Amino acid sequence: MKDLIIRPERCMGCRSCEVACAVSHSESKNLFSALGEEPSPKKRISVEHVSALEVSLPITCRHCEDAPCVSVCPTKALSKDTATGTVNHNRELCVDCWTCSMVCTRFSNLYRLILVSGCWTSSMAHNYGVIDRRTEEGTVIRCDLCGDRELPACVEACPTHALAFLEVERRQGTNALSFS
């Protein structure tokens, strides 16, 4: 399966992915024309600054059908709404264990970065931003990998290749992922 992979160590926080995402989900698919569109086009990716890690990172959720984050969440803070297909997050139940980011194809790099940077505790408070659960008026605004495009718009727009579009494989019987 090909998916969007986030490499937080490369993100410079320019938000080019956000604008490209919104344009890619506009009527006209053109930056200059998209400006005047009603309703204004919505982005599915959000650049957030994780101050404890001193990194910015683009956050985006596909609301996977077999959402692995939901199945590993020990406190059931993450759940799948079968009616809308969204992955929902309950702040009250979340204990900031980051297990979800360990199994998320998109965020396993971030997880590794956290391990390497050794600031586990201080960064845990930022888990709320990791999996984006953006909805508007009951509609799911989810990353659809830009449908027919060869490359998702955000990947194409990222000047530092902090976003990549790679084949992801889960090694059998483990949570470990490999990218190619």
Added chain:
Amino acid sequence: MKQTALEKSIDPASQAMLQKAEDEGIETAWDRYEKQLPQCSFGQLGICCRNCNMGPCRIDPFGEGAEKGICGATADVIVARNLLRMIAAGAAAHSDHARDAVLTFKKMSEGEAGSYRIKDEAKLLSLASEYGIPSQEKSNEEVAAELANVLLLEFGKQNGPLLCTKRAPESRLRLWLDLGIEPRGIDREIVECMHRTHMGVDNDATHILLQGLRTGLSDGWGGSMIATDVQDILFGTPEPKKSTVNLGVLSLDKVNIIVHGHEPILSEMIVEAAEDPELLELAKEKGAAGINVAGICCTGNETLMRHGTPIAGTFLQQELAVITGAVEAMVVDVQCVMPSLGGLAGCYHTKFISTSPKADFPGTLRMEFHEEKAYDTAKEIVRTAVENFPNRNIEKVNIPEEKQECMVGFSAEAILKALGGSPDPLIEAIAGGAVKGIGAVVGCNNVKIQHNYGHVNLVKELIKNNVLVVTTGCNAIACAEAGLLVPEAAALAGDGLKGVCEALGIPPVLHMGSCVDISRILVLASAIANRLGVDISALPAAGAAPEWMSEKAVSIGAYVVSSGVFTVLGTIPPVLGSQAVTALLTKGLDGVVGATFAVEPDPFKAANLMLEHIEGKRKALGLK
């Protein structure tokens, strides 16, 4: 997706060199453009601000994120400030060029620049009289010294009006005064732009843009006009003459020297030194059949207009010229010189020689140029080129065959002379409908548009519809390459324009010079408006910059529109992030200065916008 050589340019000579570059693994501006794609949306919309170190700040164009910068500046303020800085940079480039021309002129008058002399005495005396300098019982040098001092004051003075603005119609001057945009001193306007855009100074988009118009005017009716005038005195006012253009002007058996950039101060000397018997003898010794000087960009236009020196190409052909493998020296001064040339020259035998005290580049041979010993330096530069001739690697040489004849040299003076001394015949042709109006088409190349596609197609559409085109800069070179600057091109014009061109023996597209020479177009437009007793904004005329890229073009746009001429831009300026600024530029300005901007990348649609505008103005004047 990678563009093919055919998709990058419409010009066969350029296509051949782009193919050669690809075959040889040489990188060009088009390759670098591909690596920049997609370009930053915030930059394209003009909504990023780096003017203070609380930032950088940017505005979310879709309204979900930040609506203001840290200081509270909205998209309107940020876009307007960025635009003002572009205008300031453009006006600075033209005006600093003018300053150097005047300083050379002053040194000449004081006998300190022995290589220069007064070429056009009549223009000296007419300018002296215009500036109120008595010339009786004085030597030309004494008059020149006084004129130089008056002109230098234009840069530093604190109160307007700039003296050249008196050439504009009375009603236009009154309008500028009433709006408070009458330019004061050239340097003052530019400095004020930098002050106003500093953190926490001018924060009203309209107020900021008015200063942009004033600064533009200080360029068009100040710096640029002074540069043109002084260069005419020093090097001669252009008169019609024939020449050739395109990469095919490079010679297989002669030493090829390219002069590139924007100022004629050095290139005039190079042209002269290339005829020096001593250097011609040296060329023979080195196995060359002679010395061939060719121009690129506006340095090229300056020597083309005055000497008929051939032109090797437009802005986007500067790298392609080196890629022919036949250029012994690429000699540059200032503006529009790609820093890539250093590395590129290293792939061939070409010496990349930088000459301006202001402009150094990686990979250049520095041969700094000063007026006091102008000819000596020029000789040294030519000698370096000649001595480099034996290093030419014949296996790497491929000069395209394409070269095109052209008729150039249409200064405002030359046009009036061709018309018999007054604009009346042209006015009659316009009134009678044979000529529908005048199109001023100028500007750069831009990799965002297929090289020369915008220029050539827009101009062809205009002449087909009986609009006489006046051109400068890279548009002029593009038109020349497409064969539009010969009297025979009248065959491509509508019947009315064709008849006029045939009667006068002129091309339907008149080359008026370099980019500072857009001032000549202002002078011509004023002459016509004054004769008719109307403002410039009432004339059936329109401007266009189909492939613009430089900040100078933004300043030009500002002064052309503030002078009352509707102008179509072929590439999108970084302003669309602000609806208020966009609306002001494309609509609101009409009620302020009687002209607006339009943006239209398609040259056929752009021509239609200009034609509609011209028709509207004809109707308003009661012409059919």
